Amino acid sequence: MPQSNPILKADDLSKRYEDGVLALDHLNLDVRGGEAYCLLGANGAGKTTTINLFLNFIPPTTGTCFITGIDVTKDPLEAKKHVAFVSENVMLYGNFTARQNLDFFAKLGGKPDLTKEQYYQVMRRVSLQEKAFEQRVKNFSKGMRQKLGISIAVIKDAPAILLDEPTSGLDPKAAEEFLEILGELKKEGKAILMSTHDIFRAKEIGDRIGIMKEGRLVMERTREQLQYEDLVKIYIDYMKSEPLTA
């Protein structure tokens, strides 16, 4: 069930790059525990920039990001203790096995004392095949790598999870399995912020959906509202309409 205080909060967030491009224009959003927020938008709309700002990979021009109430720019190290990240192309360390990768990131994420069995458990939970546990990651398919990526997020057990286009390039079955896991995590009370192109999956998992266009959050709908509106039509209409920047 959604909780009261937002775990992820973007407060009037803007980002203008050195070359003058305004990638994000006064973004305001919040995500509560137990809630999944999906950011939809075309390429270059600002979804990845938003995630990069939450992770303090780039500094904001104006505005602030908060993770569990901690200002990401002022205290990044503390903030990062409370967030897990799954990137679009999970490459990891090719010469390590799945378990070795998991072990390394678990330690970085503040969980140094886990046993092999615990790692196996997590990997089973994300439906990674048993025989892949001790295989080198460089031979994994994309689906397997994404699963490993989410298992890293699971094992960190952080209250917030950021995902950047996690289902892109996955076959329908793998994407379904992935979303099932997200659903479970949501039930456990995690706040999930996910950027995606995938309208259908966004509708399935998202409690709220935001559409971004040219750096601005132009529309927000809750799941209830979407029951009566055709998300696809809304999305495409917005994409087709005139550019916003004057």
Next chain:
Amino acid sequence: MSGERDRDRTFRAIFRKELLEGFVTRRFLAVLILCLIVFPVGSYMSRRDYQSRLQNYQEAQRLYESTKKTVGDVLFKPGGAKALRAPSSLSFLSTGLEIVLPDAAETVKKFNTSYAEMRLTNTQGLDNLYGFFHGPLDFSFLVTVVMTFLALAFSYNAVSGEKESGTLGLMLSNSVLRSRIVTAKAAAQFLMLAVPFLAGVALSLALAPPPASAAGAASPWPAVLTAVAFSLLIIAVFFNLGLLVSSLTRQAVTSIVVLLLVWTALFAVVPRLSVIATRLLAPAPSEQAFGQEKIRIRLANEKACEAEVDALIKANPIPQGRDSMGPEWQKLTADFRAKQDAIRVKYQSDLAAEIGKARQTYERKRDAQIKTSMLVARVSPVSCYVRPMAEIAGTGWLEYKRFADAVDRFLGALNDKIFSKNRFTRMEGGANISFGGKANDPAPRMPDVRIPFGDVVRDVLPDFVLLLLFNALFFAGAFVAFLRYDPR
């Protein structure tokens, strides 16, 4: 045939694309600027270095000639006769062995002999110790380091890079022969490498034309052109090597790591290992060991000779004092002298024979070692370039032999005209040294002999052919590998 025309068209299209890519990415410009700077600067520095060495040589020669004009000068003044080797005028092409080749030979003679020997010395290494430490910066070096690196940089991602960016797959989804692709790529890339190189060389030659060697010598241009031809070949070898490795690896990063390691092996490790192998395969006594052998022979000979002279002296007591200076005394003295002369001449010819034999053995082994080392080193194409360049520049083994031969001839003339006329006679209570020659005659001069360029060509021809073969081998390998390369 339209098929033929299509194929030509695709070849031209790929060729042009490669050239355009080179211009647009400014690769070509960067290499051109680099060559236009590096070669003239390198040439300038080598030239200055040569000038200073030439000056040193000329001054030394002048000093020598001003003090040793006559036979008497050579015999009586300290230092004996000297032969100096002029620095090679083409040493800017390759310093080669210049630093370790003997640059002077001086006579070594004991007062009680009628002959002298020549001792070859090298003081250049000692004058320029750190040049020895680090090695010289000459044209040959610039080619083997700068140009080969550039060749690798041009070819290392020729294939693997296109695969990584996906354009190879795209090219091959068209109706185009793989053989055309690889030849067009190779031709274009090599052209973009060779043109700046030739431009840099032309500029450096224009700014500082090769110095004419000593009076009466041939033009330096055949040597320079041969050197440029060799240089193009070695650049091509590394280019094709890069192409080969690129066609065998999946990632550009892997190509370059492999190539750098191969380069280091070929440039540095293999030549040195071949030295070690040579010493094992064809051992030869060191020059010092030979020197020691000569000393041993000489000591033994001298001891035996003086022992016989001692016996002669004991057997022929010559009355001393003025009262016995009659014709009788003179005849005794003359007899005695003649006998002693005969002994000394006998031992001298014995000595010459023994040393000659030892020298033959030594030189045979040494020459065998040199030949073996040349053969073994040819495993690395770099050696097939570096050694011939030294020979072309007159700083190689041929130069050593030339100087040694000229010194031998000089020594022969000195012994004939000067030292053999020196008579040493030992008697009871003293010794007598007399000189039977003409002290005021001009002293013999060191003959000026040049290596005919034909000899050089004959010497370097096998390496030239080998470089062509290396090129063919690497390109063929790249060709075949590309025909089966997986573009996915």
Next chain:
Amino acid sequence: MLKTIVKKEILENIFSYRFPLFALICVVLIPLGLFVNNAQYAKRLKDYNEQVRLADEAQSGLKIQDLMAGRVTIKGFRPPSQLSVFSQGLESALPAYYQFAQDGFSQGESSSSDATLTSTQGKFDFVFLIQMVVSLVGLLFASDMISGEKESGTLRAMLSNSLPRDAILVGKIAGGYLALLAPFLVALVLGVMLLLPGGFPLFAGDIPARIAVMAGAAALFILIYYVIGTMVSAMSAKARTSLVTILLIWSGFQLVIPKLSDMAAALINPVRTDTQVSLEKSLLINTLETESAKELGREYDKIFVGKSGQDAANDQNSPEMKKWAPIRDEMQLKTRENKAAQLAAIDETFLAQQRRQRKLAAALSLISPSAAFGRLAADICGTGDLARTKYIEAVRSHQNALENELFSKVKRTLMMHEGGRTTMMFSAQPVDPKKLPKFAVKPASLGEALKANAASIGALLFWLITPFAFAYVRFLKYDVR
């Protein structure tokens, strides 16, 4: 946290192709190089012992007539340096011996007259391997340390955790370097052990200390190149750019700068050759002796006149002889002193020129850490510039000793008389050739070597700290996306 990253880095290197490749290169080449150089050293030692024996034999057979005829040359040989197995340095360039004669000393052949064709290519020592091969490998491995992780996205994954950036940088450098250091040390130990059966005196004198310092310097050198590689990686976004940059840096440091610095020094501060100087000296000696002979002849003729003069000349106790002796002695002393002074002046100028050039070359070459390391290593092993200095010192002092013990015992008086007649008179004191001082070179101590290389050590430290600082600063701002 740091330990985690270090451990990960070590494991990553071991599982990739790098560690086995590097280990193979080290374990094969380093012991091989040491073994081969030791064989060469043994040969040179044998040659040296034989030459000393022969020279001693010749010297003990020295007769007074040789001295009188002025044709004595005594040779002093330089023993090969034990540690030349690690660094050949100037070992084969230095003269094998010096000759001492009444007129002064001169160089013998350099030991490089052996193996002419092979000598310029022949250096295959430990220092060469470190400078040329290990450094390149270290640079390569470090080159995609950062840009590679960025390209594969693992850098982002690491940074999405609570992990300060400097910990990542230090951890990566430490881990990667340790993965390189281990095979290097193993190869070194293996190589040294291979030397033991051949009689290498591993525990004699200060040899263990020197080897330890050598190993330390090499380890520092490898770290420097690793850090430089990391710096390049932190400054470029793509692994490919890093590699090309590294190629340029490596060839610049290794090959171009040392040569350029030598050439530049030779051009800026040219030095006359040894041949020229010795010719000039013999010209001077010749002139002085001729002058002195003429003067002596004149004074002699003034005193010993006519036939009675000739008789008096043969009588040691005649009044003319008593008058002549002190004049002759004084004139000869003056000539000797004059000669010594002028020769010393020529020497000083020459030495000063050489010193200037060498100092400049040394200073310029510090621009390259490789050159700095090379000089330091050579001096530690007794085959560097310091060895040359010590050699010359020994030569000078031996010449002085021989002057006192031998050459001054024979006085040759050459006189040129009016009318062209030349006479030569001798007076000799007895000399026991077996009692002559022996030539010995006092090698520089390890402390002296380190002191003399303070600049090189400083340069190496500079090349460690500066790239690290750069890498640090760049990495803190590195764009991980």
